[in-house]
Amino acid sequence: MRFALVGPPQSGKSTLFSAITGLAPDPAQSGVERLATVKVPDPRLDLLAVLHKPKKYTEATLEFVDVPGISLSDPHGQAEFRRCMANLRVCDGLVAVVRQFESSGVTAYRNRIDPKADLDELHTELMFADLEQVVNRIERLEKQVAKGGKAVEADKRELALMQRIRECLEKELPVSNALHNDEEGKIALSFGFLTQKPLIVVINVSEGDVARPPAFTHPTATATLALSAEIEAEIAQLSPDDRPAFLADLGLSEPAKNRLIHACYDAAGLISFLTAGEEEVRAWTIRRGMSALEAAGKIHSDIQRGFIRAETVAYADLKAAGDMRAAKAAGKVRLEGKTYVVQDGDVILFRFNV
Numbered sequence: 001m002r003f004a005l006v007g008p009p010q011s012g013k014s015t016l017f018s019a020i021t022g023l024a025p026d027p028a029q030s031g032v033e034r035l036a037t038v039k040v041p042d043p044r045l046d047l048l049a050v051l052h053k054p055k056k057y058t059e060a061t062l063e064f065v066d067v068p069g070i071s072l073s074d075p076h077g078q079a080e081f082r083r084c085m086a087n088l089r090v091c092d093g094l095v096a097v098v099r100q101f102e103s104s105g106v107t108a109y110r111n112r113i114d115p116k117a118d119l120d121e122l123h124t125e126l127m128f129a130d131l132e133q134v135v136n137r138i139e140r141l142e143k144q145v146a147k148g149g150k151a152v153e154a155d156k157r158e159l160a161l162m163q164r165i166r167e168c169l170e171k172e173l174p175v176s177n178a179l180h181n182d183e184e185g186k187i188a189l190s191f192g193f194l195t196q197k198p199l200i201v202v203i204n205v206s207e208g209d210v211a212r213p214p215a216f217t218h219p220t221a222t223a224t225l226a227l228s229a230e231i232e233a234e235i236a237q238l239s240p241d242d243r244p245a246f247l248a249d250l251g252l253s254e255p256a257k258n259r260l261i262h263a264c265y266d267a268a269g270l271i272s273f274l275t276a277g278e279e280e281v282r283a284w285t286i287r288r289g290m291s292a293l294e295a296a297g298k299i300h301s302d303i304q305r306g307f308i309r310a311e312t313v314a315y316a317d318l319k320a321a322g323d324m325r326a327a328k329a330a331g332k333v334r335l336e337g338k339t340y341v342v343q344d345g346d347v348i349l350f351r352f353n354v
């Protein structure tokens with residue numbers, strides 16, 4: 001699952017990218033896309049590690065891409081935006097970074113600091129890009145339908161959907177508003193519409209505002225966070241021992257980057273189930289709503305094929321009981337079958353037979 005950081009130039013995208021990935025800023029790479037894999041922090045694994053003393057500790061991961069600034073105020077920037085569009089289309093979600101921080105040393109986009117206007121401009125541009133995409137598709141489909149042929153009924157259905165998407169965009173509503181069911185969602189997904197993707201808004205605020213809630217949001221945002229990219233980058237550079245005091249000074253209980261990563265994970269419809277043993281404690285990524293049988297297949301096709309049952313305990317129940325034995329004694333370990341819908345934080349031992 002991949003999220004792209006987007007926003008006007010100098011809004012703090014690369015600084016935030018460094019903070020989440022731990023990679024040093026690289027001015028030499030300011031004009032190119034950078035991709036990195038990020039571990040999803042999961043304190044639940046810490047308790048499992050204490051209980052099992054495993055050899056390996058494996059978090060879930062997400063990918064983040066830093067794309068060059070989308071400057072719509074000049075033709076060069078507009079061309080750059082088009083160039084990076086293909087990379088945005090293959091992402092699973094977008095993180096829009098807009099500037100609210102004051103700094104005389106950093107040139108303000110369009111000579112004003114107005115994060116709400118920047119966000120509106122970015123969103124409008126995403127809708128324009130989608131509109132162009134859908135108009136092209138409609139032209140093709142109309143030709144295909146006129147020609148007839150074997151797939152004409154399917155083409156007609158798709159054409160109706162694309163027309164509905166176009167009407168939606170023309171009313172300045174995101175593509176997601178035009179989709180009525182999963183099947184339509186799937187068809188649309190293959191076009192990489194930008195306003196169908198989850199949108200996480202990051203308002204990059206001054207140091208004094210990091211403990212305040214976001215001042216505004218966007219109607220289409222899945223989540224909105226206020227944070228300071230610069231402070232987050234500083235936190236990432238500190239030794240783990242020094243972090244708590246630094247965070248406390250700012251009025252924070254954890255780095256905002258953790259909230260951001262979790263917001264992305266959640267917005268992409270992902271949850272984690274956990275496995276624990278002497279070899280490894282591990283968080284496995286699945287889509288919300290997946291069955292125990294599908295979850296088993298994430299680990300190994302043999303486990304799916306030979307599935308007998310999933311011995312399952314909710315993380316909160318395991319924590320309250322203290323350990324696995326106590327959880328069993330308290331009747332908290334359930335024997336679930338193939339169709340059980342796995343919940344976030346389920347600690348599962350799959351029994352299987354091959």
Ligand SMILES: Nc1nc2c(ncn2[C@@H]2O[C@H](COP(=O)(O)OP(=O)(O)O)[C@@H](O)[C@H]2O)c(=O)[nH]1
Nearest residue numbers: 009010011012013014015101103106228229230
């Ligand atoms: N004061 C302050 N400066 C920041 C913050 N985030 C980024 N900057 C500065 O703004 C400039 C642009 O940041 P950068 O991350 O390169 O922006 P990008 O163009 O969106 O990638 C750099 O000089 C950063 O040091 C912040 O939260 N506070």
Ligand SMILES: [Mg+2]
Nearest residue numbers: 013014030069
């Ligand atoms: Mg940058």
